[in-house]
Amino acid sequence: MNPIRRVALGLRRRWRAAWLRSLGDGLHWKHVPSDFWMRLRRDDFMDYCYYYHEIDYAFYRDAPRLVRPGESAIDLGANKGFNAMILARALGPNGRVLAVEPDPSVAAVLAEHRARNGYPGIQIERVAVGERNGEVEIALSKQVGWSSRFPNPMQERYISDTITVPLRTVDSLVADCTPPLGPISFAKIDIEGSEGAALAGMRDTLAKHGPTLWMEINATSLAAGGSSPAALDDILLPLGYRVFPMRWTSLEYFIKPRRIIYSEVKSIAAHPGGELWDALLVSPRYMDRVAPLLDGGR
Secondary structure (H helix, E strand, O other), X not given: OOHHHHHHHHHHHHHHHHHHHHOOXXXXXXXXXXXXXXXXXXXOHHHHXXXXXXXXXXXXXXXXXXXXXXXXXXXXXXXXXXXXXXXXXXXXXXXXXXXXXXXHHHHHHHHHHHHHHOOOOEEEEOOEXXXXXXXXXXXXXXXXXXXXXXXXXXXXXXXXXXXXXXXXXXXXXXXXXXXXXXXXXXXXXXXXXOHHHHHHOOHHHHHXXXXXXXXXXXXXHHHHOOOOHHHHHHHHHHHOOEEEEEEEEOOOOOOOOOEEEEOOEOXXXXXXXXXXEEEEEEXXXXXXXXXXXXXXXX
């Protein structure tokens, strides 16, 4: 290993160990590098990433470039609100974020983050999203962010309980918003296998607003939910959506990615890379906003 890298990694591990020792059990307020206050737990991997700014770097850097002040955005699978707060900051005081999180304990932390950081424009909906309105059982996970209507085989071992929650279509949530949402220019979708069902329930929103979609594509989770990458294509491609998988490079492990590369493929199903990847899905309406990102992600 490069001697400089060895020293940097050693210092990094010592700093992290000191931080972990500084926390007791339970949740603790910490100011994270993205300039938010968040309640973090020392034994949670995701919280560890929030604190060290090693999560969703591409989203943190590029999502704000894809929205404009006063518009609206949707965050499906809002978790503790990190992405929702990034969007709310970019959308400004007149913007709105519809944040959907069905896990009750996680949604409660999301509400605390909204209040502590001063983002009243984040509207929290404690529901699951899908292809119809009604009720549905979801599996709660011991790993925050993995609660799911369709847990995949890896997630099943982390299930702690099951609960019944309201099931809503995105179209109905948008229609019920008071006051009405402004132009919906962006949607993040990371809902552990329910992506196909969510798209089926947001056809009107997609057709009317054409939001740019930032979506996790997990073939195993989609299969658990009875869907597939090809099923996502069947909904999006007829609306003119183009598919840009994301990848990033880094000089060293301890340096944040300096380039994020968006390379177009003809469809989600045609992407050659693995079971799990992130996609930027762009309608004709917002292609001009994405274009500056395509030159090597600079």
